[in-house]
Amino acid sequence: KLRDSGQPCPCRGLSASENLIRWQKMLAGGYTEGGAVVRIKTDLKHPNPAVRDWPALRIVKAPHPRVGKKYPVWPLYNFSAGIDDHLMEVTHVIRGKEHEVNEERQRIMYEHFGWRYPTAVQYGRLSMPGVELSKTQTMEMIRSGRLSGFDDVRLATIAALRRRGFLSAAIRQMIFDIGLTPVDASLSWETLYAYNRKILDPIAGRYFFVANPVKLLVRGGPKLKEARLRLHPGKPEMGERVLPLSFENSSLVFYISRSDASVLKVGDTFRLKDLMNVKLESMDSVFGASFHSLEVMDVPKFQWVSGGAVVLEVIKPDASVETGLAEPSVAALKVGDIVQLERYGFVRIDSTIPKLTAIYAHR
Template sequence: MGIKPDTVTYTSDYFDYLYDMCVRMIKEGHAYADDTDQETMRDQRWKGIASARRDRSIEENLRIFTEEMKNGTEEGLKNCIRAKLSVDNPNKALRDPVIYRCNIETPHHRTGTKWKMYPMYDFACPVVDSHEGVTHALRSTEYTDRNPQYQWFIDTLKLRQVYMWDFARMNFIRTFLSKRKLAKLVDTGKVWGWDDPRMPTIRGVRRRGMTIPALRDFILKQGPSRNVVTMDWTNFWASNKKEIDPIAPRHTAITKKDAVKVLVKGADAPAEPIKQEKPKHPKNKEVGTKQVTFANELIMDQADAKSFKDGEEITIMGWGNGFVRNIDSSAEVIPTLEIDLNLAGDVKSTEKKVTWLASKGQTLVPAELWDFDYLITKDVLQEEDNMEDFLNPVTETMEEAWCDEASATLKKDDIIQLERRGYYRVDKGLNDWKEGEEKKLVLFCIPTGKTGSK
């Protein structure tokens, strides 16, 4: 996102402070050690039954926490520390939540094996927020039931107040945002990683081609609403198109598969290839210029050629009109055709405007054109739904193509528009390959916000 924080902090920076706060809670009678097995504890909390350990003495609780749990002894491992809030509050988040638990199996990624027990999120969050000087805790509405618990820790420990602001999490159709489910996709190889362009992560949408200004604008327009809604991706990508359309250089690509060879004839046809300086953007001169090669040998897309009729006048984009000659429209695959140039023709009078590339006089650039689909087939997954049942079997497609010579200078993260194809982000430029690897452009199609865009 380009955001540079003044400081990056971790909860583990405050493990000593949190330990002291827990000791204080025990001393003041607000927490107790409990060795009830998890299944029984879960059942008691659900039914509003007090633990048999709830009335342990302060001395016993302190001993277990500071000696047994701290050292990860056999007795310590059996215990956890619970805050003494309520036994049967209708809000189950307030029923004596666990605030410390032992873990000696996995060393902490920052503190190693120094600690044998660790604070739970519900305890660490309000204590650290207050300690660090947080003024407003921004919390999604899924934590609303826990807000009284957050406030209880601050009030009980007499800490500096923190103002809580709830907002609804943003949901999108045919997308899940659960980190657990997304991690499963990564771990099972269903996607390339957390930055896969199909992933609903910041890195994912950025790799897909979302710009930072458009992302910021979209989020600000949504506002901190408390209403839970499931949005279409249309507005998300439409905001991006507004950013990239005025500045994206125009280039041309012709798919390699069944590319049609075109022989250009007529008085206007160049005997030898010529190059002309043309603007990269028809409406924005500041984008710069590129060299376009004109020659009497071209390639066009098979789909375009299949639509031609012999004798039909078409417009060769960026050049002029021409008449189609010597084409067998009934053929399953059209290998070649001829065009009789008619540069005096009116480009407004033709029905078909087609892209093309000169096949001689320039070095065409090989490219991969990637497009992506939704990861799941259902608009909204329910809690009881099995994710695997709704995974989209095909979520990526790739076509090999030739691009114009000017595209050879494109770099990773450049955004371009391929004429008549759409917008693309450069995932790899020609200089992003290792020695010995085949050099080619790797281009990811950017959705535009049109209905049905992915």
């Protein structure tokens, strides 16, 4: 109450010798918790009451997890952080603007010691719509089991972004471009996607994946055993991958995604990407089609898989799982590999044993 009204407390005018006596009593455990506190003397007329005679050390009787009951007096945040910065010879302090008052407190302490305060830069809060960025709330959700950990795909922590396939270079460049500003900013996922895509697109291998597959039999097609496709359409030096073709009663067997199949009707001509054009003839439990031609036509293009396809589970950003079939080459990828599933999106391989799973990053 005295501090808030700008009035001195009764012990503020005590001599240095008396304060030292009381300090030794604190160290000896002669006060109860809350019975004494060390404060940093400041201007009682400071416009912000939080800066006036702020508390620096207090008494804690509870055992410390490392040193037990060895010390009864412990520093509070501003004393501890301020002293640490000096002892570690910190030259620049970069922290959220909510610490502006803490900087004022620490500067006064540095003046008392005759130290030079580091260069300090405050920045505004960076938020993302629909994402919990609060460390306190995140910890609570992890403890309650609502999140699996700090790398849960529903989070925007560095661990979660890494697990989804966001490159550190993309995050770093985005932060550089945003810059340090005290103004609160809202960052969209699309912005982050664009930075990551710019780096990934030239280096990520391409693969076919069909979600919720539908079987397609094509009669009359060429008797091919495999298709050889570039790993990256613009970089032949990256090599090729092989897609085996399988047959059933002399018909070529393919699988296309249910979403692609849902837009078709009997009589439609479409292209199995990078392979052939076919004409749909039936839509029973198994789709039936006939071979049309090989040359590229102005018709819808669909991803496909055939012989040796492997089951792949893709974990989406909302933690839902989409299951489908991927071309055989995907089975040879390693945990941590980031690839593009064509017309689906970039994914990062998350596990290969006991099953093949990937985390969806973005389109």
